[in-house]
Amino acid sequence: MSAIHTNAQRRHDFVLLFDVLDGNPNGDPDGGNLPRVDMETMHGLVTDVCLKRKIRNWIATYGDLMAENSEEARRLKLFVKHHGVLNDQIREAYLAEGLPVGQPSEETVRDSKVLEALYQVREFLPSSFTLFEEDDDNNDPVVKLRYSGELDADELKEQLQEAEASPEWKAVKKLVEDLIKNSRKPKKSLQNTEKAKHWMCANFFDVRMFGAVMSTGLNAGQVRGPMQLTFSRSIDPVFPEDLAITRVAVADAKDREKLQTIGRKTKISYGLYRGYGFFSAPLAKQTGVTDRDLELFWEAVQGMFEVVDRSASRGLMAVRGLYIFSHENPLGNAPAHKLFDRISVQKRPEVDTPRSFDHYVIELDETNWPQGVTLTKLIEG
Numbered sequence: 001m002s003a004i005h006t007n008a009q010r011r012h013d014f015v016l017l018f019d020v021l022d023g024n025p026n027g028d029p030d031g032g033n034l035p036r037v038d039m040e041t042m043h044g045l046v047t048d049v050c051l052k053r054k055i056r057n058w059i060a061t062y063g064d065l066m067a068e069n070s071e072e073a074r075r076l077k078l079f080v081k082h083h084g085v086l087n088d089q090i091r092e093a094y095l096a097e098g099l100p101v102g103q104p105s106e107e108t109v110r111d112s113k114v115l116e117a118l119y120q121v122r123e124f125l126p127s128s129f130t131l132f133e134e135d136d137d138n139n140d141p142v143v144k145l146r147y148s149g150e151l152d153a154d155e156l157k158e159q160l161q162e163a164e165a166s167p168e169w170k171a172v173k174k175l176v177e178d179l180i181k182n183s184r185k186p187k188k189s190l191q192n193t194e195k196a197k198h199w200m201c202a203n204f205f206d207v208r209m210f211g212a213v214m215s216t217g218l219n220a221g222q223v224r225g226p227m228q229l230t231f232s233r234s235i236d237p238v239f240p241e242d243l244a245i246t247r248v249a250v251a252d253a254k255d256r257e258k259l260q261t262i263g264r265k266t267k268i269s270y271g272l273y274r275g276y277g278f279f280s281a282p283l284a285k286q287t288g289v290t291d292r293d294l295e296l297f298w299e300a301v302q303g304m305f306e307v308v309d310r311s312a313s314r315g316l317m318a319v320r321g322l323y324i325f326s327h328e329n330p331l332g333n334a335p336a337h338k339l340f341d342r343i344s345v346q347k348r349p350e351v352d353t354p355r356s357f358d359h360y361v362i363e364l365d366e367t368n369w370p371q372g373v374t375l376t377k378l379i380e381g
Contacts, residue, residue, distance in 0.1 A: 023315015044234035087217030102149020117171035149183030226283035232275030333372030
């Protein structure tokens with residue numbers, strides 16, 4: 001029997017506390033990569049996207065190294081991954097389900113020189129091209145070349161290399177290019193979209209958990225993820241710093257005579273951040289989230305700074321608190337904001353400028369506890 005907080009048939013709301021010491025938890029590309037802040041209050045900000053990236057990285061590492069079996073590893077693939085191509089991932093769903101990935105085009109080959117060249121070069125053409133004979137309207141045999149339309153631009157470029165190196169390529173080049181040009185995306189089909197969406201949910205952890213827009217190429221629809229995160233905000237204001245650093249090596253030979261070059265490093269001295277998350281049981285049912293998925297999510301949150309996120313620019317980051325409110329009713333037994341208000345994080349009165357987690361006090365109000373709500377403290381500050 002699974003623990004209450006890993007039960008995917010329940011609603012869960014949670015509070016996440018994490019801190020950073022001498023590091024940049026989430027740089028802003030529009031601000032010279034300085035740590036993100038609320039410009040009106042100077043409280044630090046970390047986006048939901050930043051945290052989900054770290055969770056995805058943990059899941060990917062676990063799937064590669066520690067998945068219990070091949071079936072679990074298959075379910076832990078990622079749709080949004082480093083250097084990934086989203087349309088290729090969607091296309092994988094179509095191919096796996098045997099769905100059409102393109103509308104084919106075909107041309108009758110009437111030029112004898114082109115036909116002779118085609119017979120010479122066809123062994124080098126991708127399998128998506130088919131040379132065949134059939135009778136025309138007058139029952140006379142004709143030769144046709146068909147292209148299935150299933151390859152994307154990069155695949156075509158790669159798979160046509162051998163054919164393009166053939167001496168006969170010049171004679172057939174225009175015919176092949178016309179076929180490619182005349183092929184189209186498959187006709188829209190709600191049934192095919194639903195099949196592809198179901199496959200994506202079954203095979204990609206982040207689609208199943210966070211949702212995704214999957215209509216950028218072949219259409220696999222849109223998924224509303226059951227797990228949603230907010231921005232995280234620092235308890236107290238932070239002061240972003242932009243520091244100069246020196247480098248004794250130079251990048252270019254022309255700069256060899258320079259004694260050193262100057263670089264930049266951004267950080268805050270210390271910040272304790274608080275964020276929130278919500279897990280919807282009805283949406284989890286739609287995407288196929290299992291108790292095991294939810295268990296791995298909580299493990300990922302606890303280990304997201306530990307496994308693959310360590311770097312000099314991050315400083316020292318650590319999860320300091322993970323408090324999960326689990327509801328007996330899948331639709332909830334109490335408003336999330338009222339549950340969150342029960343956890344207070346206050347700077348100690350004798351501390352002017354916080355520089356460690358010990359400078360804060362975390363208190364939990366357990367009076368008049370709402371019926372049907374269970375609190376799990378996976379990490380308690």
